[in-house]
Amino acid sequence: MTRLIDIITQASRIMTGLSFLVLMGAVILQVLGRTVLNYSPVWTEELTRFALLYLAAFGLGLSFRSGDLVNVDIISEALPAPWPKRLRFLGAATTALLCAALIGPAWKYTSIGAMQTSPALLWRMDFIHASVLVMIVSLMVFSALRAVSILTGASEGLAQNRMEEFQS
């Protein structure tokens, strides 16, 4: 289980980082093209937008894991034990269920894109619309993993940042 979580986490981190690098590269090319190279490709703006969508898609599950996807825990964490842990489970399970319910609609939205192409890069838009699907799947995987780890007693269900706070 731990090995599986590590593989999913590392793969997501690599894809998030790659999306960011594509975004940075396209913008740098845009700036250099305009100022130094005297070459301004029309597709850079489109590529940066697509890279941002995939950055959000691959990074969302990780942000749930790290605690960057903030929640208001003033009530839930102030309750007597074992309620905070139960509510953390509820939060993770509800997130996973919402995402599961959204997979079908996200797939449908992705399919709609097959009929369109992007104006500059001429890419099929279903590949770009799929970023929302990836986003929902990413969030579902990490929230389901947290729910399962709470159920099996493998973790207390705290986000990574919160665990570091407790350890510091």
Add this chain to the structure above:
Amino acid sequence: MSLLILMSVFIGGLALGIPVAVTLGLASAAYLLFSGIPLVVMPQKMYAGMDVYVLLCIPGFILAGNLMNSGGITERIIRFANALVGWARGGLGLTNVAASMLFGGISGTAVADAASIGGMMIPGMKKAGYPADFSAAVTAASSTVGPIIPPSVPMIIVGALSGISVGQMFLAGAIPGIMMGLAMMVTTYIIAVRKGFPRQPWQGFGELGRSFFGAFWAIAMTVLIVGGLMTGIATPTETAVVASVYALFVGIVIYRELPLKAVPRIVIDSAISSAAILALVGFANVFGWILVSERIPQTIAETVLSITDNKFLVILLINLLLLFVGMFMETIAALIILFVPLLALAQGVGIDPLHFATFAVLNLMIGLTTPPVGVCLFICANIARLPLWPVVKAIVPFLITNIIVLLLVSYVPAFSTWLPSVLLD
């Protein structure tokens, strides 16, 4: 009935500790199901909310701030701030505020400011004999200056929501940010005199000059960002990416404190923070679309305007509502949900959108330091190893100060609109 379900699920989800973005999605999904609207609207509206060119600068500015912070800039900023104002009564408190103002020029979030400055200043102040509660309070309060002074993630979000250019938004925040910082310095000084806090010895112009050159590259980044936007040489996204490359260069080549092997982790962590903000924008766009389709902005505007169309009162009402919401809700989520409805009301009484946007952001930043949900308050209390209550008591004078500045900015539009009109028109 559908609207009741939307609000019940939203408030219930927040109370149960479900992530804010997910709660927005959950409430929207419940509304759509109850209203018989296909759920495919959700991915469609999420995509539309995130596919906005202005949002592209968020990861760039977050990365630039994180690279600078990991590259040894925080110590240099604090050293310069200390040489500049540390000699006065309560010098370390003043240093704390001045450092937050300088740090605000390279970082777009208050949380980064509270964690970075607080991590160094709170232990240092405690060691120098300052009470721990005051040390945490002054750090938390001054960290809210960060997102007012450009660059600012909340200002970028407002730009995306309202269509106001990010350059205008950034410049609109400059004077209010400086006012807020200076006002907090005055408050710190008054508290220091009354409580007899220590002062640092004057370190001389030599140290002032040396520390300035040490912090120069960080201060230059603020100039690079503001200059890039003012001159129109670069778009906000380009400015953000250039600022990241600049921060990387300064950290590795000039300060030589940024290990190359740490860069991939910083890049990915910055992307993850950005992903959380973008997801919030995406889910909130569905929620916002529902509010608009239910004519909530118009209803709010019409209801308030039927009671009063007095501009003075409307500004007061908007501020009271935002302060109240800011006490309980995460800032960016509150901004995304409330900005459009309240903008309709503000424009109904003739408030300039740029002016409204500035005081709305300033107001919600104050919420970062108010109980029960004040992220910066939690961070600083945690660093000071104190329970929340003593820090809450110690922050009251700073809250009053910030509210006075908020009222000034709210009732004198020139504080926010003058600089953009002079520099960008």
